[in-house]
Amino acid sequence: MKEDVFYGKGMVHVKEDYPDIYEAVVKLNEAAYTGKVLDYKTQKLIALGITAANSDDRAVKKQIQSAINEFGVTRDEIVDVLRVVLLTSGNPPFVKAMRILYEVLGD
Numbered sequence: 001m002k003e004d005v006f007y008g009k010g011m012v013h014v015k016e017d018y019p020d021i022y023e024a025v026v027k028l029n030e031a032a033y034t035g036k037v038l039d040y041k042t043q044k045l046i047a048l049g050i051t052a053a054n055s056d057d058r059a060v061k062k063q064i065q066s067a068i069n070e071f072g073v074t075r076d077e078i079v080d081v082l083r084v085v086l087l088t089s090g091n092p093p094f095v096k097a098m099r100i101l102y103e104v105l106g107d
Contacts, residue, residue, distance in 0.1 A: 052097035053089040
């Protein structure tokens, strides 16, 4: 169910100009997101937490949109993830991710 969506802006160029590198990234993505022990929804929520902790606006937005579109993840589930970000990474990345969440939800 997962999408082959990569969040770095340069990946479009890599895909076009260096298909061998792009294919390696796709294979790495498939190896990382196996769903063998943790289901893909849980892995998606972990990815969201990591991108939020890194304060990567674009990736946070994409992860939130993907989680909602692919799994119907609720606002409360996302906020639970962001609570951990607050605890482990502090207020600035938490507040930034909350702002993005509300932008995505249109609230």
